[in-house]
Amino acid sequence: QFHILESGGGLVQPGGSLRLSCAASGWTLSHYSIGWFRQAPGKEREGVSCINGVDDSAHYADSVKGRFTTFRDDANNTVYLQMNSLKPEDSGLYYCAIDFYPRHYDDWTSRGEYDYWGQGTQVTVSS
Numbered sequence: 001q002f003h004i005l006e007s008g009g010g011l012v013q014p015g016g017s018l019r020l021s022c023a024a025s026g027w028t029l030s031h032y033s034i035g036w037f038r039q040a041p042g043k044e045r046e047g048v049s050c051i052n053g054v055d056d057s058a059h060y061a062d063s064v065k066g067r068f069t070t071f072r073d074d075a076n077n078t079v080y081l082q083m084n085s086l087k088p089e090d091s092g093l094y095y096c097a098i099d100f101y102p103r104h105y106d107d108w109t110s111r112g113e114y115d116y117w118g119q120g121t122q123v124t125v126s127s
Contacts, residue, residue, distance in 0.1 A: 002026035002116070006096050009121030012086055020081040020121060022096030030072060033102040034079040035114055038092035038123070047109030048094070051079060053102030061109070064090070086125045093120040 008020040022034060033053040039045040049070040050059045058070050069082045079096065097114035105113060 004096060004118045006094060006118045006121040009094060009123045011124045013127050014087060014125055016086050017084045018123060020094055022079045024077050029077050029079055030074045033099040035097045036070060036081045037095045037097060040092040049081060050108040054104060059108050088125045091123055091125045094123050095120045
């Protein structure tokens with residue numbers, strides 16, 4: 001049975017760091033594109049980052065460039081989102097999503113590109 005699980009969320013002060021994990025069972029993540037999205041209350045779900053299954057290129061929303069990094073750990077079949085210098089506006093429910101048919105995207109932030117979604121992990125940045 002296919003399953004993905006996000007973890008690593010929590011409460012952190014502004015300026016702090018968190019590392020989110022997207023772990024899979026039932027398939028090998030290294031073949032696929034993995035997107036990270038977040039949704040704050042009352043707002044649309046937005047793309048945060050993507051690691052492309054074609055060439056492992058990483059893409060980031062302008063709001064997180066220079067602060068967030070996404071990378072694979074193939075040995076553990078996990079993709080991570082390292083989040084540094086966190087701000088209150090980074091708060092939200094963070095989801096990882098899988099595209100089983102990776103390609104060079106016109107728009108990696110489009111939710112329609114992704115085929116399977118996790119349940120999310122909550123990130124709260126507050127003093």
